[in-house]
Amino acid sequence: MATAAILTSSHVLELAHPLPLDGGQSLAGVRISYETYGELNADKSNAILICHALTGDQHVASPHPITGKPGWWLRMVGPGKPIDTDRFFVICANVLGSCMGSTGPASAAADGQPYAMRFPVITIRDMVRGHVALLDALGIVTLHAVVGGSMGGMQALSLAANWPQRSRAVLVIASTARHSAQNIAFHEVGRQAIMADPKWQGGDYYRTGKGPEAGLAVARMAAHITYLSEEGMHEKFGRRLQNRTAKTFGFDADFQIESYLRHQGLSFTDRFDANSYLYITRAMDYFDLAEEHGGRLAAAFAGSSARFCLVSFDTDWLYPTAESRTIAHALNAAGAPVSFVELSAPFGHDSFLLDVPALDRVIGGFLGQ
Amino acid sequence: MNGLRPDLAVIAANIVPGSRVLDIGCGDGALMAALRDARAVDARGMELDSHNVAECVARGLSVIQGDADVDLEFYTDGGFDYAILSQTLQTTKRPDLVLDELLRVGRKAFVSFPNFAHWRVRASLLWHGRMPVTRLLPVAWYETPNIHHVTVRDFRELVSAKGLTVEGSWFLSGDHGISDAAANWRAEHAVFLLSR
Numbered sequence: 001m002a003t004a005a006i007l008t009s010s011h012v013l014e015l016a017h018p019l020p021l022d023g024g025q026s027l028a029g030v031r032i033s034y035e036t037y038g039e040l041n042a043d044k045s046n047a048i049l050i051c052h053a054l055t056g057d058q059h060v061a062s063p064h065p066i067t068g069k070p071g072w073w074l075r076m077v078g079p080g081k082p083i084d085t086d087r088f089f090v091i092c093a094n095v096l097g098s099c100m101g102s103t104g105p106a107s108a109a110a111d112g113q114p115y116a117m118r119f120p121v122i123t124i125r126d127m128v129r130g131h132v133a134l135l136d137a138l139g140i141v142t143l144h145a146v147v148g149g150s151m152g153g154m155q156a157l158s159l160a161a162n163w164p165q166r167s168r169a170v171l172v173i174a175s176t177a178r179h180s181a182q183n184i185a186f187h188e189v190g191r192q193a194i195m196a197d198p199k200w201q202g203g204d205y206y207r208t209g210k211g212p213e214a215g216l217a218v219a220r221m222a223a224h225i226t227y228l229s230e231e232g233m234h235e236k237f238g239r240r241l242q243n244r245t246a247k248t249f250g251f252d253a254d255f256q257i258e259s260y261l262r263h264q265g266l267s268f269t270d271r272f273d274a275n276s277y278l279y280i281t282r283a284m285d286y287f288d289l290a291e292e293h294g295g296r297l298a299a300a301f302a303g304s305s306a307r308f309c310l311v312s313f314d315t316d317w318l319y320p321t322a323e324s325r326t327i328a329h330a331l332n333a334a335g336a337p338v339s340f341v342e343l344s345a346p347f348g349h350d351s352f353l354l355d356v357p358a359l360d361r362v363i364g365g366f367l368g369q
Numbered sequence: 370m371n372g373l374r375p376d377l378a379v380i381a382a383n384i385v386p387g388s389r390v391l392d393i394g395c396g397d398g399a400l401m402a403a404l405r406d407a408r409a410v411d412a413r414g415m416e417l418d419s420h421n422v423a424e425c426v427a428r429g430l431s432v433i434q435g436d437a438d439v440d441l442e443f444y445t446d447g448g449f450d451y452a453i454l455s456q457t458l459q460t461t462k463r464p465d466l467v468l469d470e471l472l473r474v475g476r477k478a479f480v481s482f483p484n485f486a487h488w489r490v491r492a493s494l495l496w497h498g499r500m501p502v503t504r505l506l507p508v509a510w511y512e513t514p515n516i517h518h519v520t521v522r523d524f525r526e527l528v529s530a531k532g533l534t535v536e537g538s539w540f541l542s543g544d545h546g547i548s549d550a551a552a553n554w555r556a557e558h559a560v561f562l563l564s565r
Contacts, residue, residue, distance in 0.1 A: 309426060328433050329443040337413065337431040341422040358423045365427025 007085070008062045010035050012101060013137050019096070019130060022123040028110070032134050033101025034058050034093035037077060038085035040138070047140045048083060048367065049131060049167070050092040051148035051155035054223075054280055055272055057100040060092040061085075066271045072353060075360075082364035088144060093134055095127040095155070097280050099273035102130070106206060106273045116275060117203035124151070124287045128158045135166065145169035145367050149352035150319065151280070154287050157327070160308070161289055161300040170304075171366055173311045173359070174352045176323035177297055177330070178288035183318065186226050187281040190219030194274045203275050216274040217265030224264045229315035229348030233257065290330075297330035308338040309366040311359065313351040315344075339366065373403055375544040376455055376481040376558045383479075383537060383562065384408060388450035391415070391474060393437050394457030398425035405430070413449075415440060438462045441470040449475040458482045459515040465527060472565050477536065481560040484540075486520035486553045505557050521553040528563060537562035 012033050018026040035058045040047060050060050050073070057064070061071035061078055077083045077090055094102035097119070105119035135143070146167040148156040153175025160170040176183070194200055197215030205211040225233075237257040241247070244254065253259040293300040308331050312324035321342045328340035343358045345351035352359065373381060377400045384390065386408040392401050395414030398421075404410035414432035416422050425432035433440070437454065438461050452475030454467065459482050461467045471478035483505045484490075493501035500510040508514070521540065528535060540547040540556035547556045 307431065325435075329440075332413075332433065332443055333445060335448070337411075338433060339422070339426045339431050340433045340435075341419055341426060342434055343419060343423065358420070361427045362423050365429060369429035 008037050013134055015133050021120055021126045023121050025120045030103045032093050032130050034091060034134060035062060037061055037090040038088055040089040044140050047089045047091060047143050049143050049146045051152035053150040053152050058092045058094045082360045093131055096130040097122050097276060099276040105275035105279055114206040121282055123283050124154045125158050125162060128155050132163055143167040145171055147171040149173040150175055151284055157289055160304055160306055164304040167306055169307045171309045174313055174316050174319055174349055176319040177327050179285050184285045187285055189222050191278050191281060193218035212274045213269040216269050219277060220268040221261040221265040226318045227348060227350045232346050232348055298333040301331055301334040301336055304336055308336055310340040311362055312342045313345045314342055315346055316349040318349040373399060375541050376560050379539045379560045380453060380479045384451055390451045391449040392453045395432060397421050398428050398430045401430050402428055437467055441474060444474040446473055447476055451475050451477050453479045455481040459517050459519055464517050477562060477564045479562055481558060482519055484521050484556045484559050485518040487557050488554050521556060521559045534564045535561060536564050
């Protein structure tokens, strides 16, 4: 691990023009919060855009302002790391609809009140429209690469398909070209948990101070299960009891896994807005790259001259290997230079965030070209 | 091209510069890298082993993790000038069908394989009555990936039965060339360039 400090800076871009949305509306006064690491070179050719996942944020390699935890991909981004900030200018922007400084349902609308459910339903492509506006503002015509895991991978694919000239390389990790029925089903469980919480109040909870924390926590608990592998969960928790020697014959968190999930759910509510969770999960559910391009995934990449790399993990059952292979075959059919590899890692979907040395080599090698 | 395995060196030396190549069973990408660097070839690869694929990607090569028996169907007709299958034919479930696929995705195909009729192999069977473990076939019968052993003569007959054209053939013992006539006895490796 390199110890040198990263040249980090935080910014907010206010878009001068309304952002057109896939839903037909347009959104005025959009703010995009982003961080940059490293330095942009003179011909602006060394920029890498990192796209974050559902509950991620722009703090890819800097401490989270609320939790104080290290950046979510600190192991990958920094001086001498696979995404080398000595060499590349790394940009990470909070997505449209989120709650870490970019415009979302908690932001004030024109009347000064939070949008809440008046916020338009957005898509992955709308998020990427925001990223493209940011690149325009930074004067970056073509990225060295766009990189993303999970929902970040969807954004990377969307950028490659809809703005094919904006990136020379596209790296998609543990992602998919469309949300499956199972993916949508898990998200719907989460949304219903939030909306069933009386404190949700039709989304208008901002004035009352406290939001639907119980519902949001349940949503996070359900989702968290999908990020782990069964084997990993069994190894970490098994049927072990939490700080007790016998079952209590009650509904307290007897098992370690229950205690762990409750903690994950509760701590999530400290840093995430429930309405943002509704809007972003909806955007993911609406994602179907082939549908956007006449039903043929290969057609989505017809205009692309970028290099692609797709990585999946053998224990990821949220976006299993077959999803990445489908994308690889479509890119092949489109004649694009594409690499695809399924890596072995025990951590399920979350493997892309964790210690998988082979992933470091693949990312470093692919981006280093 | 230095440092390439002898059969790969033969293939590399006989590929027209600037062509499009699919290397099926590309291993760690040594041939692809050599073709890219020395012959300006647009090389793509397919490889079963994820460690090898990771190695290839780290070298900047475009390689898809896949199985020659299954995944070639996702490649378009005639998308490549050459399809290469080096030391892989004998590991496939249906070598005859794989040959068809090679000449569907590539206008021409290089195929190299270890010759099971080499005199050391014959000697091992004749004198010891055992499946040979030789320099080129170093793995015991129960764990070898080579499930369809083939001889130079067998291969010539398959090619002829399929009505394919042999555009070139090279026979090697170590890195020495062996004549056509002596190939089935003395060649450890055979390399064929085929077309329809």
